[in-house]
Amino acid sequence: MQHRAGNAAVARALDGPTAGPVVQRSPQAVVQRAPRTADSVSIVEGEVKVAQAGEPITYPGVDSCLTITATLADGSRVGAHASLMQMGSGYPSDRILAAIGHAVGNQRIDYVELRGDLDSWHPDFFDEGYDSRFANSTPMPTGTPAPGSLASKVAAALGVAAGAVSEVQQRGTIRV
Numbered sequence: 001m002q003h004r005a006g007n008a009a010v011a012r013a014l015d016g017p018t019a020g021p022v023v024q025r026s027p028q029a030v031v032q033r034a035p036r037t038a039d040s041v042s043i044v045e046g047e048v049k050v051a052q053a054g055e056p057i058t059y060p061g062v063d064s065c066l067t068i069t070a071t072l073a074d075g076s077r078v079g080a081h082a083s084l085m086q087m088g089s090g091y092p093s094d095r096i097l098a099a100i101g102h103a104v105g106n107q108r109i110d111y112v113e114l115r116g117d118l119d120s121w122h123p124d125f126f127d128e129g130y131d132s133r134f135a136n137s138t139p140m141p142t143g144t145p146a147p148g149s150l151a152s153k154v155a156a157a158l159g160v161a162a163g164a165v166s167e168v169q170q171r172g173t174i175r176v
Contacts, residue, residue: 045083046090066116097157123153
């Protein structure tokens with residue numbers, strides 16, 4: 001099964017409003033319109049999806065995970081559910097920020113929310129994933145990261161000001 005990342009604006013531009021839901025962009029990234037439900041767009045571990053303006057996003061089962069929700073100028077949002085361990089064909093933590101950037105494309109990001117188990121995350125996990133460190137015998141980061149260091153890392157990767165990224169410690173099912 002191939003992983004799907006969302007960018008509805010690009011998908012509409014490429015295949016028009018009545019075509020099928022998936023557009024191949026590269027072997028590593030597939031653009032997908034998030035399934036529409038009356039409830040919300042659900043994003044599980046390792047996924048990146050786009051929600052249209054006004055559509056809620058649900059991130060189920062956030063325990064040691066981190067959710068990243070980028071709100072774009074048109075009100076749509078790109079959501080990602082980052083996991084310390086790569087889940088199936090989902091994006092590993094060291095590729096998820098690039099996947100968000102790919103889904104955002106040329107659109108402007110107004111702000112970004114980080115929610116989840118912030119205490120389990122170190123900014124270095126966006127450079128080399130937690131599980132990759134075991135496989136490569138890379139030492140785990142030591143010490144507690146500076147406050148705001150996750151926000152700074154995400155801001156730099158997505159090209160927004162650090163002040164445009166907020167951090168909220170939260171576990172369980174997160175709905176934004």
